[in-house]
Amino acid sequence: MTLKRVLFVDDDPSVLAGLRNVFHRERGRWEMVFAGGGAQALEELAKGSFDAVVSDMRMPGIDGVTLLEHVRDTSPRTARVMLSGSADQTEVDRATAAVDELLGKPCDTRTLRATLERMMAPR
Amino acid sequence: MAESGDVETAARRLTPIVGRTRLTGGPRRIRPISRRDEIFGELRDRHHRQTDRLFGTLLVGQWVFAFGLAFAIARDTNLPLHLKLALVVGGFANLAALALIGLRPGWWGTRQVITVVQLLWSALLITMTDGRSATHLHVFGSLAFLACYRDWKLLPTAITVVIGDVVFRGAVLPDSLYGAANGELWGWLERLGWVLFEALVLGYACIRGVADLRAAADREARIERVAKVIERKVDERTTELHENMERYRALVETTAAIPFELDAKTLEVLYVAPQLTRMFECEAADLWDGEPFPELCHSDDIQRVRDAILAFVRGKRPAADPLDFRLVAKSGRTMWVRTFLSSCEHRQIRGLMIDVTRQRKLESELHQAQKLESVGRLAAGVAHEINTPVQFVSDSVQFLRDSVADLIGIVHKQQAVVTSVFEHDATSPLALDAMTAVSAADLPYLCEEMPKALERAADGLDRVAVIVRSMKVFAHPGGVSGVDLNAAIESTLTIARNEYRYVADVETSYGPLPKVVCHAGEINQVILNVVLNAAHAIGDVVHATGGRGLITVRTRRDDDHVIISIGDSGGGIPEHAREHIFDPFFTTKQVGKGTGQGLAIARAVIVEKHRGGLTYDTQTGAGTTFHIRLPIQSQERGLTA
Numbered sequence: 001m002t003l004k005r006v007l008f009v010d011d012d013p014s015v016l017a018g019l020r021n022v023f024h025r026e027r028g029r030w031e032m033v034f035a036g037g038g039a040q041a042l043e044e045l046a047k048g049s050f051d052a053v054v055s056d057m058r059m060p061g062i063d064g065v066t067l068l069e070h071v072r073d074t075s076p077r078t079a080r081v082m083l084s085g086s087a088d089q090t091e092v093d094r095a096t097a098a099v100d101e102l103l104g105k106p107c108d109t110r111t112l113r114a115t116l117e118r119m120m121a122p123r
Numbered sequence: 124m125a126e127s128g129d130v131e132t133a134a135r136r137l138t139p140i141v142g143r144t145r146l147t148g149g150p151r152r153i154r155p156i157s158r159r160d161e162i163f164g165e166l167r168d169r170h171h172r173q174t175d176r177l178f179g180t181l182l183v184g185q186w187v188f189a190f191g192l193a194f195a196i197a198r199d200t201n202l203p204l205h206l207k208l209a210l211v212v213g214g215f216a217n218l219a220a221l222a223l224i225g226l227r228p229g230w231w232g233t234r235q236v237i238t239v240v241q242l243l244w245s246a247l248l249i250t251m252t253d254g255r256s257a258t259h260l261h262v263f264g265s266l267a268f269l270a271c272y273r274d275w276k277l278l279p280t281a282i283t284v285v286i287g288d289v290v291f292r293g294a295v296l297p298d299s300l301y302g303a304a305n306g307e308l309w310g311w312l313e314r315l316g317w318v319l320f321e322a323l324v325l326g327y328a329c330i331r332g333v334a335d336l337r338a339a340a341d342r343e344a345r346i347e348r349v350a351k352v353i354e355r356k357v358d359e360r361t362t363e364l365h366e367n368m369e370r371y372r373a374l375v376e377t378t379a380a381i382p383f384e385l386d387a388k389t390l391e392v393l394y395v396a397p398q399l400t401r402m403f404e405c406e407a408a409d410l411w412d413g414e415p416f417p418e419l420c421h422s423d424d425i426q427r428v429r430d431a432i433l434a435f436v437r438g439k440r441p442a443a444d445p446l447d448f449r450l451v452a453k454s455g456r457t458m459w460v461r462t463f464l465s466s467c468e469h470r471q472i473r474g475l476m477i478d479v480t481r482q483r484k485l486e487s488e489l490h491q492a493q494k495l496e497s498v499g500r501l502a503a504g505v506a507h508e509i510n511t512p513v514q515f516v517s518d519s520v521q522f523l524r525d526s527v528a529d530l531i532g533i534v535h536k537q538q539a540v541v542t543s544v545f546e547h548d549a550t551s552p553l554a555l556d557a558m559t560a561v562s563a564a565d566l567p568y569l570c571e572e573m574p575k576a577l578e579r580a581a582d583g584l585d586r587v588a589v590i591v592r593s594m595k596v597f598a599h600p601g602g603v604s605g606v607d608l609n610a611a612i613e614s615t616l617t618i619a620r621n622e623y624r625y626v627a628d629v630e631t632s633y634g635p636l637p638k639v640v641c642h643a644g645e646i647n648q649v650i651l652n653v654v655l656n657a658a659h660a661i662g663d664v665v666h667a668t669g670g671r672g673l674i675t676v677r678t679r680r681d682d683d684h685v686i687i688s689i690g691d692s693g694g695g696i697p698e699h700a701r702e703h704i705f706d707p708f709f710t711t712k713q714v715g716k717g718t719g720q721g722l723a724i725a726r727a728v729i730v731e732k733h734r735g736g737l738t739y740d741t742q743t744g745a746g747t748t749f750h751i752r753l754p755i756q757s758q759e760r761g762l763t764a
Contacts, residue, residue: 014583017575017579018576019577021572024568024572027565034284055648058621059625060624060625060626060671062669063625086620
């Protein structure tokens with residue numbers, strides 16, 4: 001069984017470290033890559049394909065919406081999940097169009113895991 | 124007679140007519156001449172002049188005729204005397220009469236002279252024809268002609284001349300009067316009798332003629348009087364009409380309510396009272412340019428206004444329902460108006476608008492203040508609620524950090540034991556089990572990551588605590604108190620961090636400040652608004668480039684004031700917006716991003732409430748710096764008072 005490749009993107013290193021810890025248990029099934037920003041995420045995307053991308057919404061430079069729009073355009077089969085702490089309705093509206101799933105921060109680990117499992121399951 | 128429309132004539136008519144001065148009969152007094160007499164005088168004078176001219180022609184004609192006659196007679200018989208008489212007498216008499224006609228036409232003396240001259244002509248012609256009886260009829264012709272003057276006073280003169288002629292020549296030259304000296308004894312008496320009879324008839328005709336003239340003058344004066352009355356009435360009515368129009372115009376164009384009229388079909392503006400342009404301090408063209416009325420509104424209001432008006436046209440919206448919306452001039456100046464649509468007839472909608480900008484501003488400020496107040500209370504409550512779990516979570520994390528360090532030490536030691544057992548006996552089930560579990564759990568990873576995770580948890584809790592504390596400081600629900608502005612700014616920056624951290628770094632430089640007595644909640648709100656504006660200004664610039672800007676915050680004391688300067692490296696305030704930035708509801712931000720309230724409220728809080736100053740420096744392309752100046756002393760005095 002091949003490992004599912006998941007890319008996590010967040011500009012806050014603490015958030016990224018937390019994600020790395022909680023999903024360490026999945027290391028037997030998932031191959032996880034962690035990117036500290038939009039630019040780094042694009043580099044990773046250029047290096048190889050992913051089954052899912054989990055991104056923060058508000059980031060300096062390339063933000064989450066731009067990043068996931070890029071993913072949607074270049075790799076339509078990749079599942080796109082947005083993690084957002086924003087309550088700004090216009091931003092939420094903008095994000096909704098670019099993602100498969102929009103989850104609010106703070107997000108329960110079990111919810112995120114279930115979402116990823118469901119989306120990466122063979123259809 | 125009445126020349127309507129001629130102002131000068133009318134004015135002349137209105138001036139009172141004052142008559143000539145009468146010197147006879149007692150003390151000097153002014154007798155007004157009636158208009159009838161005046162007209163009569165004018166008519167008679169005109170008549171006299173015309174007749175004068177007629178006689179002028181007649182006299183010249185007679186002279187020419189006399190010449191012809193003289194030559195004709197001279198051919199038969201030699202009578203040079205007649206020729207001389209015709210030339211000299213006729214010529215001199217004519218000259219005198221013609222001179223008077225030319226110089227004094229219409230004068231009574233002129234026609235008296237003409238009378239004498241004309242009858243002299245009769246005598247002359249009779250003399251020239253040697254008393255031909257037919258020529259005597261010339262006297263009758265002359266009398267009849269003189270009657271054209273309609274002046275009976277000429278007839279005695281005429282008769283005197285005739286009598287004089289008859290008596291004089293009858294005695295001296297009877298031949299020239301009766302032809303051959305036949306000596307008809309009573310012939311002259313008979314002739315005179317006929318002359319007198321004709322004179323009587325003509326005199327009567329003259330008097331009747333004058334009476335007719337007077338009657339005509341009377342009629343004309345009457346018509347004139349009636350015309351004048353009508354004219355005065357028309358003038359009065361016109362003045363009244365103008366006064367009424369003025370009153371209605373004043374009502375429509377000077378009150379605070381602004382009437383307007385729209386085309387019910389296209390919703391185009393047909394009329395708006397000029398108060399609207401005065402209110403906006405602009406030309407009508409800067410406000411609307413033929414577009415439908417709803418398009419003059421703020422983009423958020425267009426659809427609502429259009430729907431409301433159309434509902435009104437269809438009778439589905441009661442006339443009394445007020446409709447509030449923002450009108451926007453091309454300059455960007457915005458005003459809130461309350462509209463009452465009142466009637467829709469003949470495809471025209473009429474209504475009134477009232478400027479409610481100030482009211483909306485006050486409502487909005489009150490709303491903001493209430494919101495701030497409730498947010499403050501809420502924040503204080505929420506902070507307390509959050510702080511309680513934060514307390515025990517933080518205690519638990521601290522306990523785990525200590526325990527995990529101990530535990531890892533123990534695990535390492537036990538791991539050494541397990542390893543040595545496994546090396547000694549690779550088949551020991553206990554050791555094998557332990558080794559498998561270590562591998563499955565990735566023990567080195569756990570040992571490495573667990574303390575770090577707890578470290579992060581502690582950091583995160585600190586961040587939560589700072590945010591909660593900032594929220595409490597920021598929202599500060601209380602009234603006026605001594606405030607450490609540097610701490611307040613720091614809290615506000617924490618609250619606003621999410622707005623700027625993606626686009627800008629913040630550089631702070633806090634000078635030593637005394638406690639400033641002010642309304643902390645409101646001052647924080649102002650600082651937040653200015654910081655948010657700075658973040659948005661930078662966001663607009665770096666959005667395209669992806670770079671980062673800089674927000675600088677400096678505080679310093681300046682004598683009895685403190686100055687807070689908040690600068691950004693954004694694009695500066697556009698030239699056209701500079702004079703409006705403190706206007707309520709004015710915004711250059713895109714729809715949904717700004718209410719246009721921030722700086723208006725900032726001004727109200729700093730300038731009006733705290734008697735401070737709010738100024739800015741801006742440079743296109745380089746950024747904007749706002750300076751908030753707050754008094755230390757006056758506020759302290761305000762507090763103790």
